[in-house]
Amino acid sequence: MPSASPPIICSGPLDRRGFMRIGLTGFASLSWPGLLKLRAENAVKPTRERTAIILVWLRGGCSHLDTYDPKPDIGSEYRGPFKTIKTKVPGMQLTELLPLQAKIADKFTLLRSMTHTGGGHPAGSLQMLSGDPDPRDKPKPLLPDWMTVANSLRSKNKRSSPLPNYVGVNPIINYDSFTIAGPGFVNAAYSPLAVLSDPSRPDFAVPNVGLSNPSQLARLNDRMALLHSLDKLERNVDAAGEMGAMDQFESQAMTLLTNPQTRHAFDLGKEDKRTRERYGMHRWGQQLLLARRLVESGVEIITSCLDGPQCGRVGNWDDHAVNHNVFEALRFRAGAFDQAVSALIEDVYARGLDKRVLVVVSGEFGRTPKISHVASSGAGEASAAAGVVQPGRDHWPRAFTNLWAGGGLQTGGVIGASDKRGEDVAEHACTPHDFLATIYHHLGIDSAKETINDFSGRPTPIVPNGSPIRELIRM
Known part of the structure; x- marks a missing residue:
């Protein structure tokens, strides 16, 4: 008695090459419920909306x-x-x-x-x-x-x-x-x-x-560039991580302004x-x-x-x-x-x-x-x-x-x-x-x-x- 066909293992969405590798014979062995299950298992999972x-x-x-x-x-x-x-x-x-x-x-x-x-x-x-x-x-x-x-x-x-x-x-x-x-x-x-x-x-x-005034925005960008060029602080001695906090504050402030x-x-x-x-x-x-x-x-x-x-x-x-x-x-x-x-x-x-x-x-x-x-x-x-x-x-x-x-x-x-x-x-x-x-x-x-x-x-x-x-x- 011939052995049963090996199961088809599907780990993700199939590309063209994968489809051809499995071949028509493999798909022919699947029932309609099996095809639906295969589709469901490989559907793109919806991302959870951020609460x-x-x-x-x-x-x-x-x-x-x-x-x-x-x-x-x-x-x-x-x-x-x-x-x-x-x-x-x-x-x-x-x-x-x-x-x-x-x-x-x-x-x-x-x-x-x-x-x-x-x-x-x-x-x-x-x-x-x-x-x-x-x-x-x-x-x-x-x-x-x-x-x-x-x-x-x-x-x-x-x-x-x-x-x-x-x-x-x-x-x-x-x-x-x-x-x-x-x-x-x-x-x-x-x-x-x-x-x-x-x-x-x-x-x-x-x-x-x-800020909605273009000249104000331009001056702000110039000042930020100057600030960065003058920033000589040694961040590698910042054991408390306060400079990281300052960087985040600065980034947030700039985004809010611009x-x-x-x-x-x-x-x-x-x-x-x-x-x-x-x-x-x-x-x-x-x-x-x-x-x-x-x-x-x-x-x-x-x-x-x-x-x-x-x-x-x-x-x-x-x-x-x-x-x-x-x-x-x-x-x-x-x-x-x-x-x-x-x-x-x-x-x-x-x-x-x-x-x-x-x-x-x-x-x-x-x-x-x-x-x-x-x-x-x-x-x-x-x-x-x-x-x-x-x-x-x-x-x-x-x-x-x-x-x-x-x-x-x-x-x-x-x-x-x-x-x-x-x-x-x-x-x-x-x-x-x-x-x-x-x-x-x-x-x-x-x-x-x-x-x-x-x-x-x-x-x-x-x-x-x-x-x-x-x-x-x-x-």
């Missing part, structure tokens, strides 16, 4: 009970004055402060079971942004934040955009005198391009972006007036509109801190009674917050960005479920005159909520739960390490395997514990 993230940061900590995790049936010691409203998702309720987000609840998921041990603003921020488990406040980070880590790791892959890969639109940097974000032992070149001015102002411009695409990305005047008004003609709305424009222009890591005058007297979400009447402060800022966040999420879906772009809304912690009553330290927006007793809520890291939208994630629901008073996690506790692992997962970074060398050259895990939140991720 991006926009982190909307509520500096100071948002009250979860008065926004995303209402408890309408608890006593007056805990319950705020706001009514509970239905959302587009059956069973998910928000407070009346967020009617626009309620209408698009199918486009996001609420994680109501975040918890950590950082009771102060610096410690809470460092836990959420860098994974530092230390419950104590410290003046500056010991670990790099996830934004610079991701920027560093992703810089190994070539990009087509002339824009920096990490931009802070009103960036996360400080809390009072404490530094809450930074590169740590990652090269400083991976820090953000910081947009500090107010995008809602008619004269908004980002310094050193997009490439017309960069000027276009920051030009909100290119947007339709109705679009700008939908986000809100205020700082927060235009910050998030700019974030959307940047992500469409190829920026992959964007942070935008919602703070300042729109928060009330003290300029943040830190609604102690000495600072604000917590309920008046939430009323004061809710309209702009609801408008800007809902417009961003709507646009991510309407413009086909929802698989590629992840939007996360969070602060460093929540606020105490039990309402405190303390004398105000001064009059202003959302605060009574000094000495007048008013309600407040204090720091609360034991249970709080953040919002996840887009990113190809599972949306339209709630993950986890706090207890009946919103004091502790009752179901599916998630830590900052889980939070960070989920972000890294979206960015295509395996946080269980990736390490970065610290100042001594020792490999340090980017997330020592924790794993991506499986209920968020489509399997």
Whole structure:
């Protein structure tokens, strides 16, 4: 009995010579399903689209009970004055402060079971942004934040955009005198391009972006040539790698100055007036509109801190009674917050960005479920005159909520739960390490395997514990 024909091994697309070598006899021995399998195995594999993230940061900590995790049936010691409203998702309720987000609840998921041990603003921020488990406040980070880590790791892959890969639109940097974000032992070149001015102002411009005057460009090129001719520094003694960082800064600065695409990305005047008004003609709305424009222009890591005058007297979400009447402060800022966040999420879906772009809304912690009553330290927006007793809520890291939208994630629901008073996690506790692992997962970074060398050259895990939140991720 003759032996069977040897199998055809196909390791890639066939050229003409390969086709002739196999011959018609070999192909004749294949069934129709076999031909389809052969074609599928040798098809060009599609490249994975580069993902991006926009982190909307509520500096100071948002009250979860008065926004995303209402408890309408608890006593007056805990319950705020706001009514509970239905959302587009059956069973998910928000407070009346967020009617626009309620209408698009199918486009996001609420994680109501975040918890950590950082009771102060610096410690809470460092836990959420860098994974530092230390419950104590410290003046500056010991670990790099996830934004610079991701920027560093992703810089190994070539990009087509002339824009920096990490931009802070009103960036996360400080809390009072404490530094809450930074590169740590990652090269400083991976820090953000910081947009500090107010995008809602008619004269908004980002310094050193997009020179359009030909004579200015010519002078700049002449000066750069002179600088290079005078550069006599010995780079081989640069043990800390600072010259490498300077080179990257210089290259980035030149690109920002000379490439017309960069000027276009920051030009909100290119947007339709109705679009700008939908986000809100205020700082927060235009910050998030700019974030959307940047992500469409190829920026992959964007942070935008919602703070300042729109928060009330003290300029943040830190609604102690000495600072604000917590309920008046939430009323004061809710309209702009609801408008800007809902417009961003709507646009991510309407413009086909929802698989590629992840939007996360969070602060460093929540606020105490039990309402405190303390004398105000001064009059202003959302605060009574000094000495007048008013309600407040204090720091609360034991249970709080953040919002996840887009990113190809599972949306339209709630993950986890706090207890009946919103004091502790009752179901599916998630830590900052889980939070960070989920972000890294979206960015295509395996946080269980990736390490970065610290100042001594020792490999340090980017997330020592924790794993991506499986209920968020489509399997």
